[in-house]
Amino acid sequence: MKTIHKLILKAYLGPMILTFFIVMFVLMMNFVWRFIDELVGKGLSAGIIIELMTYAMANMLPLGLPLAVLLAAIMTMGNLGENYELLAMKSAGMSLVRITRPLLILVSLIAIASFFIGNNLVPYANKKMYSIIYDIRQQRQTLEFQDGLFFNGIDDMSIRVAHQDPGTGLLHDVLIYDNRSATGNMNTIVADSGYINLSDDKRYLLVTLFNGETYEQTRNSQWYNKSALRRHTFDVQKQSIPMDGFAMERSNNSISNSQTKNINQLQSDIDSLELRVNTATSSSYEPLLKEQIFVRDHNVLPLPDSLRTDKRGFRDMMAVDSIGRLPLREKERIWNQARAQAKNSRNMFSFDETTAKEALNQLYRSKVEWHKKVSLPVSIIIFFLIGAPLGAIIRKGGLGLPVVVSVIFFVIYYMISLSGEKQVKEGNWEAVCGMWISSFILAPIAVYLTYKATNDSALLDTDWYAGRIKALRERVEPWFGKLKNALKLKLHGKRNDTQ
Structure with a gap:
């Protein structure tokens, strides 16, 4: 491999890795905001959350790879152009196609790998991710008592506390309505203070109450006119109530849809x-x-x-x-x-x-x-063919203008893809047209930009546009001056006629 090709690959791999992690981080934040309500308040372990995030990241690879390839290509060629390295290569007789040949080979390998990622890894990750989300949705929230409000997160029980000490967790003025009895009896417990916590395995509700009273209303078949009420006091009362749904239980259900x-x-x-x-x-x-x-x-x-x-x-x-x-x-x-x-x-x-x-x-x-998996490698190559010529034309590196341009192209691609996908799902378009329309639109743009960059076009050079505008102004100003003088003479002649 030539030294110049090693230099280009080294200049590309750094921005590629950087932009890939930036894009994945942004996509992961979007995922977190979507499911934040289902993840908070259930006492999930760090392992479960990390596993869910890992599968979600694998699911977002087909969306993040094209944007990372586009942004890295613009940054790399922009850095080379800004440092006059690209100009030196062209002065040595190397064309733009020859300069970007090692990058094109690397991107082609990435495109081929993306097909296997979308075909094998993404369905497996989707299956695992949907299974975890289903298990999380089946899990109940942890015990969270609010002062003066009833907590109804336990079946057939309602608990109200006047105040909870944030340091010790001691509950004051506890009121419990217990309707769990199969015979229909209702128990009401009133206590000055106590502790109500879940066990370590979240399978039992541990209740410890101090200085309270218990009211038990017994009912028979004629409860509407014959019911008994028993009352007794206690200094300390402890209960261990079996609970279901608070522990995170991994099910073996296999969710099957088109994405898995x-x-x-x-x-x-x-x-x-x-x-x-x-x-x-x-x-x-x-x-x-x-x-x-x-x-x-x-x-x-x-x-x-x-x-x-x-x-x-x-x-x-x-x-x-x-x-x-x-x-x-x-x-x-x-x-x-x-x-x-x-x-x-x-x-x-x-x-x-x-x-x-x-x-x-x-x-x-x-x-x-089906078409998503096939069109992903093609879209990666098209984005590279857009990004590399754009970087050579812009000649600006860093995360400024390249980010803006790449985001604009990606938003256009994403909107067209979503519109086509919606039309296909509604049955208005054929799948080939709907899922490939973004590639059909962007491919001519890629060819046009490559042609312009190969011919050293000043398509996005602001200095070139400033010079053109200045030359146009110099041509137009004399004509405007003559027109202005003619209008003045005409107005002066009208004034003389009126006088």
Whole structure:
């Protein structure tokens, strides 16, 4: 490998790693803000949170890699241009394509690796991440008593405390309503102070109360007119109540959707769903037309020529014409039959239509995920072909202008991709058009920028634009001066005529 290629690779790898971690950090903050309400207040261990963040980071790799490649390419070529290293290479007879050849090879390897990441790692990470989120949602929040408010986080129990000491955790003026008895008895406990905590394994509620009273209302089959109330006092009362749902329990449930499958599984689902949709559609429309709307036995409507197997068209038309000559009661009978058949066909078609719509939604989502995995490597290469020429044209390094330009291109790409994905999921566009439209739009831009950078175009050079504006001003100013003088002479002539 040539020394110049080592220099370019070294100049690219540093910004690539830096921008990758910056992009992943920003995406992770977005994930945290989305699920912050479900993570806070449940006493999750650091291991669970780290595991969830790891799977979430793996899920965001397909979104972070293109942006990191684009930003690193602009920064690298901008640094080389700003330090006149790129100019020195071109003066030595090296073209821009030859200069960026090692970077293009490296980005191609990254693109190939991104396919395997999106096809193998991301579905596995999604499956694990959704499983953890499901387990967290099933877990109840920890005990959090607020002064003067009832805590209803325990089934069949309601607890109110007047004040909780933040240092010792001692509760003052405790009131507990306990309805856990299977016989229907209700216990009310009033205590001056006490402690209510979960055990270390969060499977038991440990209650220790001081100086209180217990009221037990016993009920029998005639509780509405015969009920007993027992009362007793205590100095210290301890209870250990079994609890469910407060401990983090890892389930073995396997959540399966289009985001948890690789490309082979998606292709299998697409084939089976297309067959299912075709079957549901044909089983809905053909019986609807042949057996419900166009009924032969009741002579409600004649069978159309497209569904006819015999040549009874004239006879059917005569039957319909004869309806107009029937008595009023007979017409009413036929009308009621037609309306009943229409209602039955509508109900049957609505049921079949729901089944077909569900299969269609799954089919569209599977196609979206299939094309996402294939289009990711192509988008990475396109972003590099946009970033490298842009950096050579801008000739500015650092995290200033390159960040702004890269974010603008990425936002355009992301908005186009989301719009196309939405159209595909709604069934308005084909999956090829919706999922590849962003690449179709950005690819000509990449070719145009590469052409401009190869020919040393001053497309984004502010000095070049300032010079052009100055030259245009020098040309226009004499013409404006002549026009101004002509207007002055004309106004002066009008004044003389009025005088």
